[in-house]
Amino acid sequence: MASITAGASATRGDVHPVDERLPVTKLLPLGLQHVLVMYAGAIAVPLIVGRALKLAPEQVAMLISADLFCCGLVTLIQSLGVTRWFGIRMPVMMGVTFAAVGPMIAMASSNPGVAGARTIFGAIIGAGVLAILVAPLMSRLLRFFPPVVTGTIIAIIGTSLMRVGVGWAMGGPAPQAQNVDVPKLIAMVDQAKAAQAAAAAPVAQLGGPIPMIDNPAYGALDNMAIAGFVLLVILFLVKYMKGFVANISVLVGIVIGCAIAAALGKMHFEKVGLAPWFDVVTPFAFGTPTFELVPILTMALVMIVVMIESTGMFLALGEITGRRIDPASLTAGLRTDGLGTIIGGIFNTFPYTSFSQNVGLVGVTGVRSRFVCVAAGLIMIVLGTIPKMAAFVEAIPTFVLGGAGLVMFGMVAATGIRILSTVDFKSNRNNLYIVALSIGFGLIPLVAPRWSQQMPHSLGPLLESGILLTAIAAVLLNVYFNGARGDAGGAVEAAKAAEAH
DSSP, rough: OOOOOOOOOSSTTTOGGGGGGOOHHHHHHHHHHHHHHHHHHHHHHHHHHHHHTTTOOHHHHHHHHHHHHHHHHHHHHHEEEEOOOOOOOOOOOOOEOOOGHHHHHHHHHHHHHHHHHHHHHHHHHHHHHHHHHHHHGGHHHGGGGHHHHHHHHHHHHHHHHHHHHHHHHHOOOOOOOOGEEEHHHHHHHHHHHHHHHHHHHSSSOSSOOOEEOOOOOTTTHHHHHHHHHHHHHHHHHHHHOHHHEEEEEEEEHHHHHHHHHTTTSSSOHHHHHHHOOOOOOOTTOSOOOOOHOOOOOOHHHHHHHHHHHHHHHHHHHHHHHHHOOOOOHHHHHHHHHHHHHHHHHHOOOOOOEHHHHHHHHHHHOOOOHHHHHHHHHHHHHHHHHHHHHHHHTSSSSSHHHHHHHHHHHHHHHHHHHHHHHTTTOOSTHHHHHHHHHHHHHHHHHHTTTTTTSSSGGHHHHHHTTTHHHHHHHHHHHHHHOOOOOOOOHHHHHHHOOOOOO
């Protein structure tokens, strides 16, 4: 199937192609095309964070509905514009950024459940406010994010997320590989008590480590086979299809995987049937957000990285559409990242940024009208008010998502490596130390998950996020070795190459 195209490149009178209003008969299919391209990435984050929070399936479905609704709402603000302060007025689709997933998982791990959700939403709202304030200053901050910093951060984002993708394919995170062998444990306790009674010892110890038994649901071969087949479908489409079909290869792979899982009785639709057809996305559905300083500052650092990437996306889009991005427009676009993040926190979802997949679609189709993204935003809002859609997404088995996750998250890491390939390592060997140590710090929470257990609990969201540790280390090491007079142009070029959403 070829990409849907339209003669939107031609102007009518003095109307720029970006501002051209296409007929509804063209807007709807073109807008749906944008929705399909971003859909798999859009639903991934609420699934990851909702399950990390150990929320009930109905609550995870609520997160998905809220995410789709806010994707559409923030897209409308960005594409249409609201006053001169918000909206770049370009064909931009807004979605949840993967860059925030690591810190949110860290927050969820230290404080699961509804209480953890309130902390996450409070951190998101606070970070959104700070992002709005910082937006006009982003041109001055670019020098702190040259390609050696940006590439390293994006590479560790992908590396950290791969743990989630592999966990999906295996049927759960690594700790679920084994369960406690309760009968043996009881027998060991009884033996220890008997030994204590015989020796009149004050303290009894077990005769060995806690006995464990393999979890038959973890790493099941049939589930891994489906995950592998989803991966093969995606690779086939990427190689042999072009344009639109190649762009939605991940979504097609998930749909085919769901069909196989349903045919084998591994996907169930009872909750889909019980979900209503229509519902309103309500603010603060989990209660009043909790505002804590460390989580807010953690998410604020994520937002700075996100806005660096958005800068590159906007400038690349300006080149594709032939419309110059002036400083005022750029600031309005970045300010919308902050506003969208505040809206996300209010409506029980996550930080928002421009989706690079859709920027690429504008170049593929040649359709430059921003009203196509307006139509796509309206479609997303409608999808967000259909709980059956969210319930269906929540019902997708994790092993189906596993094959797609390996592609999505692996591509994030590969993008970081691509950016690092532009860094001068030959004449400036200090860049090697920046990358080496920053990645080393980022891997600490992956290889030693409890490394910060002796430190203040309030620092958990920062210390347990490899992404944040990498970002801090990379920025500080770059300032130490290369100074603060970095090449802003190089940072922009690195951001243009970033597709880590």
